[in-house]
Amino acid sequence: MLSIDLDSFSLNYTRVPGWPTEFPINLSDYTNLVKNSSHLSKIEKWKYEIAPWVWHYQGSAMPDPSINLEKAVILVLVRNSELVDIMNSVKQLENRYNHKYHYPYIFLNDVPFAKDFMDQITLATDSNITFSLIPSEHWSIPQSVDINQAKIGQEILNAKGISYAKSMSYRKMCRFNSGFFYKHPLLSELDFYWRLEPNVDFFCDLTYDPFKLMKQQDKKYSFVIILKELIQTIPTLWDHTLNFIKMNNIPISGKLLNMLVDSQGKYNLCHFWSNFEIASLKWFQSKEYNEYFDYLDSTGNFFYERWGDAPIHTLAAGLFLQKKDILFMNDIGYRHDNFARWPATNSSLKHNPKCQIPNLINNANNRKNPNEKIKLKNFDFNKYSCLNVWNTFEHDPLDWKYEAAGDPFKLLDFFGISKRNLNEFDHVREQKRYLGLLNGP
Ligand SMILES: Nc1nc2c(ncn2[C@@H]2O[C@H](COP(=O)(O)OP(=O)(O)OP(=O)(O)O)[C@@H](O)[C@H]2O)c(=O)[nH]1
Ligand SMILES: [Mg+2]
Known part of the structure; x- marks a missing residue:
C-alpha cells in the first residue's frame, strides 16, 4: 500500500x-x-x-x-x-x-x-x-532458513494430517508470537x-x-487452559531446550520445567494455551527469555518444523519461572475453537448468575457446516487437559536429572527411524529420507 x-x-x-x-x-x-x-x-x-x-x-x-x-x-x-x-x-x-x-x-x-x-x-x-x-x-523468514528444506518439513507434516502444515503465514505468526x-x-x-x-x-x-x-502477587504469566501439544509439530523442541540448558548452565532445580517432564525424561507435552494469556511484558523482554528465543530461532525450526508459541512460552516459563510465578485464572470461563472451560468448584455453578454456560456450541472443526452444534464439555476434565498435572505439581520429581535425558540433538523417534545420534545436518537428511519414504521409490 x-x-x-x-x-x-x-x-x-x-x-x-x-x-x-x-x-x-x-x-x-x-x-x-x-x-x-x-x-x-x-x-x-x-x-x-x-x-x-x-x-x-x-x-x-x-x-x-x-x-x-x-x-x-x-x-x-x-x-x-x-x-x-x-x-x-x-x-x-x-x-x-x-x-x-x-x-x-x-x-x-x-x-x-x-x-x-x-x-x-x-x-x-x-x-x-x-x-x-x-x-x-x-x-519474516530469517535469511538463514533454507526454504526448500522448509517445504520438505511442510510436506511431512501435511502427510500426517497436521493442520496448517503447509502454511508459511501460520509459522510467521507463531514466530511473531514467540519472539x-x-x-x-x-x-x-x-x-x-x-x-x-x-x-x-x-x-x-x-x-x-x-x-x-x-x-x-508478582505473577509473570497467567493461563486458563493447559493441554497436550501435538508432538509432530515440535519433534526437536524439547531436545533443543535441553541443549540450551546445557550450553548456558541454566539452573532448573525448583523451576516449572520439572512439571513438564515425564518419567522417561521427555517433554510431557503440557503447555499453556496461549490464545488466552495475561502476562508480564517485562518478563518477555528479559535477557533470559530472549536468549532462549534467539537460540530457538537460530535452529530454523519455526519453519522446518511447526513450533507453536504456546509450547515455547511454556518451556520458557519452565526454564526461568517457578510455579508460584504463574497464575491459573480459574474464575474465567473461556472458549476457543471446541475447547472450553469454566470454574466448576460446585455443581450449581452452571446456575450462578456470574456464568452462563451454553449447552451447545458451533462445531469449529466442521468447516463445511460451521453451524453444526456440538455439546459443550468442560475441558478441565478431559484426558488431554494437563490441569491435574498443574494442580498436583509441588516440587521436582526426585529421579529426573536433565543430564540424563540424552544427546540434545537426538531426534525423537517419532519418524519411526531407529535411534541414532543426529546432528543438525542429519536431521535435514532424515527429513528428506522420510519424504522419500512417503513418496515411494
Ligand atoms: N494479522 C495477521 N494475524 C494473523 C495471521 N495469522 C494468524 N493471525 C492471528 O494470530 C492468532 C492465531 O491465529 P489462528 O489462525 O487463530 O491460529 P490458531 O488459534 O492456532 O488456530 P485456530 O484453531 O484455527 O483458531 C489470531 O489472533 C489470528 O487472528 C496473519 O497472517 N496476519
Ligand atoms: Mg485461533
Missing part, C-alpha cells in the same frame, strides 16, 4: 503522542532513509517504519477516579478478514470485564488495517484503541498484556482486575 486517504483517517483517528505525525510524501525514499539511518536505534527504526500506519482512537469512556489502572493493554493480533470474529471477542470481553475498567486496546497486523475494520472495532468498545502495523522484520510481539514499540512502556484472539467466548463476569492481581 503506497498511499492512504489521509483525510478520511484523520476524521476519526489521531497520531500517537510522541510519534511521527505526517504521512511521508515519498514512501520509498522515506523507507530507505529509515532503513539506512546510522543514528536511529533498532527500536526507533521499527517505530519510524510503521509510524505511517499507526492510528489512535480516543474512546468515549471516562476513567473512574476510584480505580487505579495498571500499565496494561488488551493486545490483539488479527487480520482484516477476521472482523466478525474479533468483534465477538471484544464485545464479550467488554461485557464480562472491561466495561468497568476501560483498559486500552492495541491491535496489530502484518498489513495495514483497513479503515472499515477500524471503524467497526470502535463501535465495540468505549476504550482507547491503537491500530498498528508491525515491523516487517517481526513477520516479537513484546518488542513492538507501542508496548515498550507497559507492564502487562491480555492476549485476545478472534472468535473466543467469555462465559463468566470477572468482578476484579486480573492485571492488579498479577501486580500484587
Whole structure:
C-alpha cells in the first residue's frame, strides 16, 4: 500500500503522542532513509517504519477516579478478514470485564488495517484503541532458513494430517508470537498484556482486575487452559531446550520445567494455551527469555518444523519461572475453537448468575457446516487437559536429572527411524529420507 486517504483517517483517528505525525510524501525514499539511518536505534527504526500506519482512537469512556489502572493493554493480533470474529471477542470481553475498567486496546497486523475494520472495532468498545502495523522484520523468514528444506518439513507434516502444515503465514505468526510481539514499540512502556484472539467466548463476569492481581502477587504469566501439544509439530523442541540448558548452565532445580517432564525424561507435552494469556511484558523482554528465543530461532525450526508459541512460552516459563510465578485464572470461563472451560468448584455453578454456560456450541472443526452444534464439555476434565498435572505439581520429581535425558540433538523417534545420534545436518537428511519414504521409490 503506497498511499492512504489521509483525510478520511484523520476524521476519526489521531497520531500517537510522541510519534511521527505526517504521512511521508515519498514512501520509498522515506523507507530507505529509515532503513539506512546510522543514528536511529533498532527500536526507533521499527517505530519510524510503521509510524505511517499507526492510528489512535480516543474512546468515549471516562476513567473512574476510584480505580487505579495498571500499565496494561488488551493486545490483539488479527487480520482484516477476521472482523466478525474479533468483534465477538471484544464485545464479550467488554461485557464480562472491561466495561468497568476501560483498559486500552492495541491491535496489530502484518498489513495495514483497513479503515472499515477500524471503524467497526470502535463501535465495540468505549476504550482507547491503537491500530498498528508491525515491523516487517517481526513477520519474516530469517535469511538463514533454507526454504526448500522448509517445504520438505511442510510436506511431512501435511502427510500426517497436521493442520496448517503447509502454511508459511501460520509459522510467521507463531514466530511473531514467540519472539516479537513484546518488542513492538507501542508496548515498550507497559507492564502487562491480555492476549485476545478472534472468535473466543467469555462465559463468566470477572468482578476484579486480573492485571492488579498479577501486580500484587508478582505473577509473570497467567493461563486458563493447559493441554497436550501435538508432538509432530515440535519433534526437536524439547531436545533443543535441553541443549540450551546445557550450553548456558541454566539452573532448573525448583523451576516449572520439572512439571513438564515425564518419567522417561521427555517433554510431557503440557503447555499453556496461549490464545488466552495475561502476562508480564517485562518478563518477555528479559535477557533470559530472549536468549532462549534467539537460540530457538537460530535452529530454523519455526519453519522446518511447526513450533507453536504456546509450547515455547511454556518451556520458557519452565526454564526461568517457578510455579508460584504463574497464575491459573480459574474464575474465567473461556472458549476457543471446541475447547472450553469454566470454574466448576460446585455443581450449581452452571446456575450462578456470574456464568452462563451454553449447552451447545458451533462445531469449529466442521468447516463445511460451521453451524453444526456440538455439546459443550468442560475441558478441565478431559484426558488431554494437563490441569491435574498443574494442580498436583509441588516440587521436582526426585529421579529426573536433565543430564540424563540424552544427546540434545537426538531426534525423537517419532519418524519411526531407529535411534541414532543426529546432528543438525542429519536431521535435514532424515527429513528428506522420510519424504522419500512417503513418496515411494
Ligand atoms: N494479522 C495477521 N494475524 C494473523 C495471521 N495469522 C494468524 N493471525 C492471528 O494470530 C492468532 C492465531 O491465529 P489462528 O489462525 O487463530 O491460529 P490458531 O488459534 O492456532 O488456530 P485456530 O484453531 O484455527 O483458531 C489470531 O489472533 C489470528 O487472528 C496473519 O497472517 N496476519
Ligand atoms: Mg485461533
